[in-house]
Amino acid sequence: MKVLLNGESIQLAEEIVTVADLLTHYEIQEKVVVVEINGEILTRVEHQSTRLADKDRIEIVHFVGGG
Amino acid sequence: MKVLLNGESIQLAEEIVTVADLLTHYEIQEKVVVVEINGEILTRVEHQSTRLADKDRIEIVHFVGGG
Amino acid sequence: MKVLLNGESIQLAEEIVTVADLLTHYEIQEKVVVVEINGEILTRVEHQSTRLADKDRIEIVHFVGGG
Amino acid sequence: MKVLLNGESIQLAEEIVTVADLLTHYEIQEKVVVVEINGEILTRVEHQSTRLADKDRIEIVHFVGGG
Amino acid sequence: MLKIGSLSFQSRLLLGTGKYPSYEIQKAAVEISEAEILTFAVRRMNIFEPSQPNFLEQLDTTKYTLLPNTAGAKTAAEAVRIAKLAKASGLCDMIKVEVIGCDKTLLPDPVETLKATEELVKEGFIVLPYTSDDVVLARKLQEAGCHAVMPGASPIGSGQGIINPVNLRFIIEQATVPVIVDAGIGSPADAAFAMELGADGVLLNTAVSAAKDPVKMAKAMSLAIEAGLLGFEAGRMEKKRYATASSPKEGMSIG
Amino acid sequence: MLKIGSLSFQSRLLLGTGKYPSYEIQKAAVEISEAEILTFAVRRMNIFEPSQPNFLEQLDTTKYTLLPNTAGAKTAAEAVRIAKLAKASGLCDMIKVEVIGCDKTLLPDPVETLKATEELVKEGFIVLPYTSDDVVLARKLQEAGCHAVMPGASPIGSGQGIINPVNLRFIIEQATVPVIVDAGIGSPADAAFAMELGADGVLLNTAVSAAKDPVKMAKAMSLAIEAGLLGFEAGRMEKKRYATASSPKEGMSIG
Amino acid sequence: MLKIGSLSFQSRLLLGTGKYPSYEIQKAAVEISEAEILTFAVRRMNIFEPSQPNFLEQLDTTKYTLLPNTAGAKTAAEAVRIAKLAKASGLCDMIKVEVIGCDKTLLPDPVETLKATEELVKEGFIVLPYTSDDVVLARKLQEAGCHAVMPGASPIGSGQGIINPVNLRFIIEQATVPVIVDAGIGSPADAAFAMELGADGVLLNTAVSAAKDPVKMAKAMSLAIEAGLLGFEAGRMEKKRYATASSPKEGMSIG
Amino acid sequence: MLKIGSLSFQSRLLLGTGKYPSYEIQKAAVEISEAEILTFAVRRMNIFEPSQPNFLEQLDTTKYTLLPNTAGAKTAAEAVRIAKLAKASGLCDMIKVEVIGCDKTLLPDPVETLKATEELVKEGFIVLPYTSDDVVLARKLQEAGCHAVMPGASPIGSGQGIINPVNLRFIIEQATVPVIVDAGIGSPADAAFAMELGADGVLLNTAVSAAKDPVKMAKAMSLAIEAGLLGFEAGRMEKKRYATASSPKEGMSIG
Numbered sequence A, B, C, D: 001m002k003v004l005l006n007g008e009s010i011q012l013a014e015e016i017v018t019v020a021d022l023l024t025h026y027e028i029q030e031k032v033v034v035v036e037i038n039g040e041i042l043t044r045v046e047h048q049s050t051r052l053a054d055k056d057r058i059e060i061v062h063f064v065g066g067g
Numbered sequence E, F, G, H: 001m002l003k004i005g006s007l008s009f010q011s012r013l014l015l016g017t018g019k020y021p022s023y024e025i026q027k028a029a030v031e032i033s034e035a036e037i038l039t040f041a042v043r044r045m046n047i048f049e050p051s052q053p054n055f056l057e058q059l060d061t062t063k064y065t066l067l068p069n070t071a072g073a074k075t076a077a078e079a080v081r082i083a084k085l086a087k088a089s090g091l092c093d094m095i096k097v098e099v100i101g102c103d104k105t106l107l108p109d110p111v112e113t114l115k116a117t118e119e120l121v122k123e124g125f126i127v128l129p130y131t132s133d134d135v136v137l138a139r140k141l142q143e144a145g146c147h148a149v150m151p152g153a154s155p156i157g158s159g160q161g162i163i164n165p166v167n168l169r170f171i172i173e174q175a176t177v178p179v180i181v182d183a184g185i186g187s188p189a190d191a192a193f194a195m196e197l198g199a200d201g202v203l204l205n206t207a208v209s210a211a212k213d214p215v216k217m218a219k220a221m222s223l224a225i226e227a228g229l230l231g232f233e234a235g236r237m238e239k240k241r242y243a244t245a246s247s248p249k250e251g252m253s254i255g
Helices: A019-025 B019-025 C019-025 D019-025 E023-033 E076-087 E110-122 E135-143 E165-173 E188-196 E214-234 F023-033 F076-087 F110-122 F135-143 F165-173 F188-196 F214-234 G023-033 G076-088 G110-122 G135-143 G165-173 G188-196 G214-234 H023-033 H076-088 H110-122 H135-143 H165-173 H188-196 H214-234
Strands: A002-005 A008-011 A034-037 A057-065 B002-005 B008-011 B034-037 B057-065 C002-005 C008-011 C034-037 C057-065 D002-005 D008-011 D034-037 D057-065 E002-004 E007-009 E013-015 E037-044 E065-069 E094-097 E126-131 E180-182 E201-204 F002-004 F007-009 F013-015 F037-044 F065-069 F094-097 F126-131 F180-182 F201-204 G002-004 G007-009 G013-015 G037-044 G065-068 G094-097 G126-131 G180-182 G201-204 H002-004 H007-009 H013-015 H037-044 H065-068 H094-097 H126-131 H180-182 H201-204
Touching: A019 A034, A034 G076, B019 B034, B034 E076, C019 C034, C034 H076, D019 D034, D034 F076, E013 E023, E013 E214, E023 E214, E037 E076, E065 E076, E076 E094, E076 E110, E094 E110, E110 E126, E110 E135, E110 G110, E110 G135, E126 E135, E135 E165, E135 G110, E188 E201, E188 E214, E188 F188, E188 F214, E201 E214, E214 F188, E214 F214, F013 F023, F013 F214, F023 F214, F037 F076, F065 F076, F076 F094, F076 F110, F094 F110, F110 F126, F110 F135, F110 H110, F110 H135, F126 F135, F135 F165, F135 H110, F188 F201, F188 F214, F201 F214, G013 G023, G013 G214, G023 G214, G037 G076, G065 G076, G076 G094, G076 G110, G094 G110, G110 G126, G110 G135, G126 G135, G135 G165, G188 G201, G188 G214, G188 H188, G188 H214, G201 G214, G214 H188, G214 H214, H013 H023, H013 H214, H023 H214, H037 H076, H065 H076, H076 H094, H076 H110, H094 H110, H110 H126, H110 H135, H126 H135, H135 H165, H188 H201, H188 H214, H201 H214
Parallel strands: A002 A057, B002 B057, C002 C057, D002 D057, E013 E037, E013 E201, E037 E065, E065 E094, E094 E126, E180 E201, F013 F037, F013 F201, F037 F065, F065 F094, F094 F126, F180 F201, G013 G037, G013 G201, G037 G065, G065 G094, G094 G126, G180 G201, H013 H037, H013 H201, H037 H065, H065 H094, H094 H126, H180 H201
Antiparallel strands: A002 A008, A034 A057, A057 G037, B002 B008, B034 B057, B057 E037, C002 C008, C034 C057, C057 H037, D002 D008, D034 D057, D057 F037, E002 E007, F002 F007, G002 G007, H002 H007
């Protein structure tokens, strides 16, 4: 399926079904990240259970240095 | 009639019918004053035409020195 | 003999012969003081050997709190 | 004769005899200048009467903009 | 020329009318100051006592523009009401929005000041809000359509002068309407400094009325404001960390 | 009236004549400033080149009092010599003693300045020493008989304004001769502030000559100095830590 | 002890984590500073490039309290969203509300900051709004239930120190929650001064990260904040206009 | 390490011993301050009354370096005599030259201070003159061979802090001996600022002895001086006129 991932239109591989799969694909499953889908913010526990759908708007954010 | 004039309850003499009468009574008809009756602000021209009624809440204000 | 001691004219007892005697008399022989006689500043060792003479101008000073 | 004029060694023409001649030669006789010869400061009136001598150290100064 | 709304003024000094030792002194001070805009407060009249003289009556109101303030208001609603009372006098349609949020510091309430400004602009007033030196708030007041912003130099009547020139400069740099420094000016140097920062005018009261000689101080202020304006226009020299001689180096080692 | 020695002046502004963009601008600035005292430096004349114009020649020297400085001197002896050279011109018997002790800061040498002052007073000059804001040194210069003390506000040509008003006030409080704030003034507000502190006059150069528009700045300075003087005479309001209303509290809670 | 919401902290220094020369230096600086609260920004992850190291990963997050900011937000809505994203990490429920209203000065938007604070308090966050030194706004933020107010000393990253101590003192005097001076601190003296005014803490970043030696500066800041706190508690001497001898007058005229 | 003459000290704080509420408090303050150099005054002893306790007796004089001052002297001759009296105690060969030229401001006499310094250097003393912030005078004192220069921050006992950082910086930039800021320090921030300017040490008395809690203030001062020194060594960030974000711009517009 096709999703909008951090502002870029991406064609996802078939095996990427859940948010957890997506994070694993980008090798950030271990990192401190927060995922928002179509404006809905997910908690960590929801990563496993949340299935992706075509046209999803996905945001993956993290903490960076700031004042 | 009885009115609330600048916060004080006053018994008005019979001959005081209009706002203009009231100003004359207090000898301030020549002064720069603004009259508010029951929350309604009057223009100068309305002083003549506006009749007072029992229980009216009347405010008479003016300009004083200020910064 | 008569001396001027710290600005006051004093009649010294006969037994006061040296500066050391003087300090003992005033019970300050143990204290940190500096003695000046007629404008001459004495070191501690000179207290014993210095004899007083009539009309001597004697100053006894010490350290006090200061900034 | 040879003089030291404002720091430069100068051979003066024969006809330059007095300080006044010198100022005229340099066309500054009209200007506000002060002349010092061998450390002696001259007043304006002395310009006429003061004769130059060989090896004189001559300074000619004036007013310039300053704070 | 100071332009506020449709009006133009020669003088950059807006003068308050409170707390003068006497009306005679006040009149002389107002005249010598050459101020064209005078502020007033609106108050309940004391009609039950023999009428006291009132400064306004002694003034040729055709010669001055009156700038009533909303002093006393603690909310936008109160400010709007006072503004309407003032306007009903038929003498003015300018209003100085002053909504105090703290009795001890007499500093303005940013939220209520903005609200009052928005409403009074809608009502067709010429609106001059007294504000803190909050830079973004000043811009919001502009966006609300006010006709001048009046940031304080320091607390009202404190005479502490300009505490924060940085914020004032920021407000002035982004201003689309005149900036009038209001409150806290204590001396002519303060007033000149405000103008040097690029302000369009200065509003003051206590600095004149509480001076030992208010008339002389009024003159001093009007001169200082002109001096500061000219200084701003003339473009001041740059500050340098070290010294630079004003007398030339050439021909210095004489003889 | 500013009285220095036997002379009296209407203007409190003493103007330097260095570093103007052109003589035309300088002439206009001098005129509009209404200064009556102009400073100059004494330099070796460049006689070997075709004569350049000289500002002094273009000046009606009967209308101005010349105040030559001893800039360039690093010792009392050099200062005394320059003073004598200046006096020999027959144009002036006033001298600004300026003995610099540090090339980077152009700050004065207190010891040599005092020595030069003592000697020049003996020689009958009217002596105006440029000094630091050292309070006791200012008094010693007075005791030496100088006719005015001229403490610096900040380094020459730095335009940093008055860094230490405390010392200036002390100098003024104990002054028996006029105090003229010299050096460091950068803007009209600085000049007004100097006068508000009680100074008798201000000497400046770069603030005018290095402004983008020197003529306009000259006017600004003369207005600012008058404003500051009037402000000092008028007696400024006291500074207060907290605010005090300028509008009355009575009759505030309307309706 | 600094108490914010339900949490207590030994250290009064809140440290920003932006713009350090290297993670090694940053780690050393954080440690030596003894800060317990570290600020972070929330940003879109660059997932398409090989992952870069991230400071947070190298931090024992059990030892520190994370204070994410809403930098980047220009409206209350954006700030609220960023706050929720931060909280969803499960690492923190504190938020620094930062709604910028001006890109050039990075000064906060008072209206949006207040709105965001109200909403985030309702949402159960521990809310620390970064605000201007507007005194009344600070009180409104308190009334909105924020857990600390964080007025700026001067513009973010400017290092200009405390420009307006008067307003800061007013904010502190009427504070019912901790006051943390945020933004503009440039040197240890600035930080000490903030604490001497009675602040409960200081938040800084650039003063440490942009120092030539950030680690040493981090130590300096932590000492300065302790010094300022002790100085405030010790009760400083009164300022006097004139001098008063510290050595006794008695027995001075010796001999 | 602070090196004065042949001696070296860990602490940068020189502490005065005047005007403490009690000897107990003074002892505790001296200890916690970690000062190694203590100043004293020399006074005529009151031998005709029962002896009062004396702070010096209660001090382990082997642990501290005594720095007697010449307070009370108005001439170089008087200062030299007091210095010799102090040295004759056998306890010290350091002397703080303090020749006051004005009773109201307690500011030093530059000429007599220089004279006394020259003579005492010849006599073999370790000489630390208290001086104004006159930059050239400071250099002359160095040239006279003094072992440290001690410019005042503001009048003795006034607690006004550093009025003129510009002159202090100049003095420090051209110093060939340690510069110790003496007099006028009122708070820890003042002390930190002095060190940030590059001073080698700070001498204070009233700031500690007149604090409500002198012991706590002594601790605050010792921390502040260390903070300021580290801050100076760390190299502070540059001041900027406008703001610069500490959070990154990248990835800001989320979603």
